[in-house]
Amino acid sequence: MAEAGQEISGEVLREVELKIDIRSATILVIPKSDEIQDKNMPRNLHNAAELFLRVGMVDAAENVKRNVADLLDIYSNDPDGKSNFHVGRGVVCWACGHCGIPKGGANQKGNNIKDDLDKITPGPCNKCGETEQVNWLKVTQPVDATNTKKEELPWIETPPLSEEEMKKKKEAQLLAKRKEVEEQVKRALEERERKNL
Structure with missing residues (x-):
């Protein structure tokens, strides 16, 4: 039996434990017309991650987990509609595991909840x-305590940072790291000086 870290025919095995939020089961995968009868077709994002x-597509499972967590974080903070979010209908990509609003943004056909996805x-x-291995998603939420009725919610995501914003973020992270290292060096020097006295 192969162990984690062992190399087998050019691949390194790794042990993975990935906890998928059970709430990802409320985000339904909408099958295409030729997939409706396919019993192996994942019915929700929890099934997709599994x-x-x-x-063995661990990175894809991690993408699903991260994208769902981001969506649920936005909803848990009760978005006010004024914040800078992209809103529309999400898709799941079977090639990379990304879940989110498709390329083209929220103005693309299909991103309106009322659009006929067929x-x-x-x-x-x-x-x-x-473009081919992609399905629409339907974010649902129970309407009543019986959990029999569900309402559909839009996919909400923070827009990606511009190049300038990314540059500023990296600079801020570097500055914070530099300050942290300088503080550690200062404490180490003070400690050494105390020991030498």
């Missing part, structure tokens, strides 16, 4: 550009 793990092709993936 499938990715089962076939007539609109999902995608392309906003991360890898995949």
